[in-house]
Amino acid sequence: MPAHKAAPLVLSLPLGEPEPGAGLQRWLYDALRHCILGGRLPAGSTLPSTRALAEHYGLARGTVQAAYQQLLSEGYLESRTGSGTRVSAVLPDATLRSGYVQRKVTPGSETPRAAPRTPWIERLESISPVFAKRAVAPGTRPFFPHRGDVRSFPMDLWRKLHQQHLRASRSSLLLDGDPAGLPALREAIAEYLHIARGVHASAEQILVLGSVQQGLDLCLRLLVPPGERVWLEDPGYPGARQLLEVAGVNRVDVPVDTQGLRVEDGIRQAADARLACVSPSPPPALGVEMSPARRLALLRWATQSGAYIFEDDYDSEYRFIAKPIPALRSLPGASSSVILAGTFSKLLFPAIRLAYLVLPEQLVQAFTRATALTARHANSLGQAVLADFIREGHFDRHVRRMRKLYATRAEVFAEAAQRHWQGLIRVPEVRAGLDIACTLEAHTEADAFARLNTAGIDVLPLSRYCVTPRPPGLVMGFAPYDEQSIAEAAKALEQALRAPPSTGTP
CATH class of the missing domain: 3.40.640.10 (Type I PLP-dependent aspartate aminotransferase-like (Major domain))
Structure with missing residues (x-):
């Protein structure tokens, strides 16, 4: 009488339960890969047929086939005619050795590793990069500088x-x-x-x-x-x-x-x-x-x-x-x-x-x-x-058109400043560019910046551009904003800077 043939090892391994919301194919792939990397399915181990594994765990055969195919394509399994599907003798990553335990990394579970103390990193720690992301996308609120009107492109x-x-x-x-x-x-x-x-x-x-x-x-x-x-x-x-x-x-x-x-x-x-x-x-x-x-x-x-x-x-x-x-x-x-x-x-x-x-x-x-x-x-x-x-010729035409548009907006900006900002901000003649440095006449930069930010107005302090101290000022842009936006923001700016200080404000 022929000897009883043992069932493949994988059928005796507890593969755990799928996480809520997780797909069954992903669960099976992760579970089998975990067993392979942890040594519970050693090199050369034979896996059951897709039909047998599907029946054992109550899965659709297509789900098992898809998980097997992914493990085959990544090199964790190998398939030979006549010998079925086996665990590969050499895993795809030499650093994944027997005894490796796969675990989910959660915030705080890893011991923090300090950054190396190279000169570049030390100097980077002393600055706040001007290109870092802002809470509000730059250029979306008047009067943020250094931006053109992408809507006109x-x-x-x-x-x-x-x-x-x-x-x-x-x-x-x-x-x-x-x-x-x-x-x-x-x-x-x-x-x-x-x-x-x-x-x-x-x-x-x-x-x-x-x-x-x-x-x-x-x-x-x-x-x-x-x-x-x-x-x-x-x-x-x-x-x-x-x-x-x-x-x-x-x-x-x-x-x-x-x-x-x-x-x-x-x-x-x-x-x-x-x-x-x-x-x-x-x-x-x-x-x-x-x-x-x-x-x-x-x-x-x-x-x-x-x-x-x-x-x-x-x-x-x-x-x-x-x-x-x-x-x-x-x-x-x-x-x-x-x-x-x-x-x-x-x-x-x-x-x-x-x-x-x-x-x-x-x-x-x-x-x-x-x-x-x-x-x-x-x-x-x-x-x-x-x-x-x-x-x-599209570039030349675009630049000429935008130069005319920005010149018009510079005039609107200057007129709005003349109408609303007397005694608050002195705006010089706008001769070129997308923005202009203006002098504050009634507030410190910190106070003006805080008031305008609360009012939903974006500007940059002039001191950000200076090493040697200068009279307080703001760098303000006008190019991306249409006439209505400039007019409305000019009024909001006036209200913010003329408003009495709130309780507790020095």
Whole structure:
């Protein structure tokens, strides 16, 4: 009489009960995987047929088949003709050894592990990144600065161009791209800069990146040894200041006045600086352009000292009183000293995450190699769509239309300020950009900021842009908000700042 054949081990294992709401296929997969990793189903163990296991646990056979198939595809099981389904001799992850116990991780169940004390992490702990998420999406409430009107972007046109590049015949765009950027986009940028900004540069000198901030990071890594000095505008863009703080360089805050960066002060403080970060047309917050004399002085210093100038072409296209002034990079003798940075996030929409550097020829190879190593390349599909958008004239038309729209909103903003904010906020003439620095006349920054935040109005304190103390002020944006929104917010702001202090307020 033949010997009795033992039932497969799995039928004698308690697999537990499914959690409420959990699918039976997921439960069975997790239970079998747990037994395999814990050694309760050792290598070579035979599993029952799907029919037998389904009958034993009261499951649909399809449920068991699906769980088996997932374990087979992940390498936990192997199936051979004539020998059934067995536990694999070698598990898919060498770190999952016999004796491993799978357990659910719940908050607080793990012993916290301290972050390593590297210089970068220590310096990051001392700042609050300006790009961190806010409770309310930035730009959705007046008068948050540094935002354009994405609602006016020609989305249907962009979608059409996007779909054209998703055809099967253009599938090469789904592969890896050139670290320097899509050649078609670099050529389009070079042509645009020649016409609009007076910059003469070949497409080979264009490096496409994800942001101006990434471009500044590359400059700090490649051009400034740790501990060396870098000029930065004061007031200036807080994101640049924070990047310098964590990069380990010695930041030199150079004051800005009504003619722009005080070059003579920079030379007096640090004539041997390796890099100067400037926004000459115009810088964030103050909205003043660097005068021709200061531009020449800055370029003369860089040429004589062997330093480089990082020119952030911030909001240069949105100048309301006349045509945009030429870039610093366009001046004679600037091509070997000036690195021009521009972004499409302000001109089109923030999520596009495409920017560029115009590099001196001697830096092209090093910057391209660094980009290949650290970021590989920017989004190829987005670059292709943007290249068409520029070459077909849509970009130029969009910028012209938005310049006119923003100029109108700047006038509405100024008129609303004149009507409602007398004695509260002094608003200078709005000549360019998406926002303006205003002077507080009746409150401290902290008091005004708290009152406006409670009233549902977004602004930024001017002190966030400054190292050297200045009179209290607010940086306020007008570009994304229509006339009605500006008028209503202006009245709400007046009410908030004229209201008597609440009980307990100093």
